[in-house]
Each structure stands twice: as structure tokens, then as C-alpha cells.
Amino acid sequence: MLDYKINDDITLRMFNVEDAEALFQLTMESKPYLREWLGWLDYIESVEDSKQNIEGRIKGLIETGGFPKSFALMYKGVLAGTIGFNEIDRGIKCGTIGYWLGQNFQGKGIMSQALETIIEYGFCDLNLNKIEIRVATENLKSRALPERFGFKEEGVIRDAEWLYDRYVDHVVYGLLRNEWVR
Template sequence: MLIHKIDDELSLRLFNVNDAEEFFNLIISSKHYLREWLGWLDYVEKVEDTVETIKSRLQALVETGGYPKSVAIIHNGQIAGTIGFNEINKVSKIGTIGYWLGEGFQGKGIMTKALKTFVNYGFGELSLNRIEVSIAVENKRSRILAERVGFVEEGTLRQAEWLYDHYVDHIIYSILAKEWNEN
């Protein structure tokens, strides 16, 4: 099992099927909070739904030749959230990162460290040239995070995502390998 220790409290690791109940409970306990920005939450109704999600994440290891596209964010031994590449364009060497943290783990610098680590992984291990994040315009915390890590705002995609009963615009942020390596 891949484990990347960031510091004494924080690590990234592959999900495994034994994580299903804990991951499900995190999603359910943060559902109201996360629902503002994540459109898939109503599809998670039982532990078996997270089992299937974890299995598909593990299957992605085969598709990528052994590189994980997404991992669990572990804070003090608990699953705090997840981060991963929602999409990787191998030809153009572009990755699109998605991430979220459970409500109780917010405001502790966890996602800043996890995002920096995953950007390093994308440029170092996956040899990407560009990494993007697409963030709802009103998701100010996530936008501040991207900017703090060094992503540059590029533009707005109008009505980019349907969230339950309305569309939201997204801002595209990116960082290039040469910019990251200069930091």
C-alpha cells in the first residue's frame, strides 16, 4: 500500500475496501456542508456506494500503469478527505485535480499540504506539464487555497456545473511545471 507521510499528523495513502465505512461516515457527516460545492453527494446512500467508489479508484491503478489517481488524506489516523486527478490527458500532459475535506478537518492547513504534495507528485512522478483545478466562483476557500499554492486564475467557465437545482460558474486555475520548479 502506498503511503506518503507529509508530517507527523498528515499523510496520503491509497484507499482500500476496509476504508469504506469510515469514508462513508465522513461523507454523510459532512454532506450538508459539502453539498454546496459537490454535485454527487445524493448518489451516496449506503456503505456499498463507497465500496464501489474505492474499487473504481483501485481499478484506476491498472489504467495508469500503477500510479494512483486519487488517495485518502489521513489526519491523525483518520480519513479527513480525498485528493486526486479527476482527469489526466497523457498526450498533452495535463492533469485536473479535485479535492475535498470533511467539515471537521477544515482550517488546519491540511489541504494546503495535501495539494502541494499532490502537485509535486503530478509534476515529479507523472511528468505532467500543466495541472488545473476548476472551482466554483463562490467557493472562496478553495479559490484562496489554489492561489496560496501558486495556481494562476485563467478564466471563467459559465454554467460549468449543475448542482442539484442550479448552475454554477467555475474559475479555471492552472500551474505549469516550469512555474512550480521555480518555487
């Protein structure tokens, strides 16, 4: 899946270096909103930082045998966020999904539709047996997504992430291929 049109408004596609400016702008516009749950935002200080992030995503194609791990989430032709696999363990066929959406794109059902597509991609194209999502325990909005798609709560990792001034615990959700309902 290099380009996938979910519907008339939503498309997932591979990032390219020309997306660096749009990714940087979206990150900066949404930074105060995203900062509550994403610990990497202070490392993005310039368009060049976003470009390096995208270049790293492109290099990740080698790891997956040519399958992209992460995607630009486009809404009506505009970059709205990103979704994909932060990690893929080929040995146990398990992938961990990460996602974020710009503040101005919230509440439109965009991420739900994108997540459904990425789950299918993980099981069908990447041949995964398990997909995980790890979310800060208090991030109720983000936790609602895996719960809606039938992921099972598998446990909590204490002090899993440092967010600027505090540690947060992560709840781990898992979905096995044989549990997945299309």
C-alpha cells in the same frame, strides 16, 4: 507514491476497500456542509456506494501505469478527506486535481499541505506538464488554495456544473511545470 507521510499528523495513502465504511461516514457527517459545492453527494446512499467508488479508484491504477490518481487524506490516523487527480490526459500531460475535506477537519492547514504534496507528485512522479484545478467561482475558500500555490486564473466556464437547484460557473486555474516553485 503509494503512501506518503507529510508530517506527524498528515498522511496520504491509497484507498482500499476497507475504507468504505469510514468514507461513507465522513461523507454523511459532512454532507450538509459539502453539499453547497459538491454535486455528487446524493448518489452516495450506502457503504456499498462508497465501496464502489473506492473500487473505481483502484481500477484507475491501470490508466496511470500503476500510479494512484487519488488518495485517502489521513489526519492523525483518521480519514479526513480525499485529494487526487479527477482526470489525467496523457496526450498533453495535464491533470485536473479535485479535493474535499470533512467539515470537522477544516482550518488545520491539512488541505494546503496535501495539495503541495499532490502538485509535486503530479510534476515529478506522473511527469505532468500542467496541473489544473476547477472550482465554483463563488467557493472562495476552495479558490484560495490554487491562488496560494501560484496557479494562474485561466478563465471561467459558464454553467459548468449543476448543483441540485442551480448551475454554477467554474473558474479554471492552471500551473505549468516551469512555473512551479517548490
